[in-house]
Amino acid sequence: MAPNVAERLLTEIPEFAETLRKALRPFRFKATATSGGIGIDGDSVAVSLASRILERIAKMRGTTEQAQLQETIAFEIDYALRHDLVFRLKGMIYPIRPMSLSQVAYMNSLLSQHEQMVIGIGPTGSGKTHLAIAAAISLLSDNLIKQIIVTRPHVLMEGEAETTGSRSETQYDEQFYLIKTSFMSSWAMRATKK
Numbered sequence: 615m616a617p618n619v620a621e622r623l624l625t626e627i628p629e630f631a632e633t634l635r636k637a638l639r640p641f642r643f644k645a646t647a648t649s650g651g652i653g654i655d656g657d658s659v660a661v662s663l664a665s666r667i668l669e670r671i672a673k674m675r676g677t678t679e680q681a682q683l684q685e686t687i688a689f690e691i692d693y694a695l696r697h698d699l700v701f702r703l704k705g706m707i708y709p710i711r712p713m714s715l716s717q718v719a720y721m722n723s724l725l726s727q728h729e730q731m732v733i734g735i736g737p738t739g740s741g742k743t744h745l746a747i748a749a750a751i752s753l754l755s756d757n758l759i760k761q762i763i764v765t766r767p768h769v770l771m772e773g774e775a776e777t778t779g780s781r782s783e784t785q786y787d788e789q790f791y792l793i794k795t796s797f798m799s800s801w802a803m804r805a806t807k808k
Contacts, residue, residue, distance in 0.1 A: 630683060637687045638663055640719045659699070659718060666690050691715065701725075703748060705755030710748045717741055724749035727758075 631645060643656030643664050652668060654661045667690045671683065699718050701710040712718045716736075723732045724746060734742035750762045 629680070633680075633684060634664060634667060634687060637684075637691060638715065640716055659715070659722075662698075663690060663694055666694070701748070703752035703755075705751040706748055710745065712745070713741060717745060721745050721749060725752065 634645075635643070638660045641657040641660035641663075643654055643660035645664060645668070646653050654664050654668075656664075667687055670686055670690060674682070674686070695712055695714070695718075699712055701712070701721055703710060710721065712721060720732070720734055720742070723729050726732075734746060736742055747762070747764070750759065753759045754762055
């Protein structure tokens with residue numbers, strides 16, 4: 615990016631750096647003006663996204679309206695989630711498409727060899743179990759774990775009381791059946807390749 619655009623974004627629009635930092639949470643990065651443009655350090659996902667966002671803004675020829683800057687940030691994050699940050703996991707028929715950067719961070723933690731335990735916290739329906747099962751199937755397919763234990767709650771969780779009338783007790787059984795079917799078909803495909 616041209617040095618004058620970099621300096622302008624970082625000095626004349628101080629809220630831009632904070633807006634970009636908030637948009638890329640939970641990933642972290644630091645952007646500093648250099649003689650050749652902008653230097654970006656931090657998490658690889660944040661560095662990649664911040665670089666693309668800054669390049670796109672530089673091509674906008676100096677437009678610095680806050681609404682347009684936020685729209686550009688949202689567009690680049692959405693594009694990355696649909697195309698670049700997709701997980702193609704061994705043992706899974708379809709790619710796993712995270713819906714947010716938090717899900718990308720969660721999936722990276724689940725697939726990390728360095729994490730002993732990962733705890734997913736979030737509201738009902740936010741994808742915690744879906745991503746955990748996908749990561750477990752991938753790790754099982756790679757023989758990095760020996761077994762998967764799937765459990766279901768016997769009590770209503772917070773936020774589920776209002777949906778009890780529309781949710782049957784068998785919904786968890788249906789979800790388990792879908793997971794089991796997906797896993798068994800990928801296991802069968804793997805067995806036939808050997």
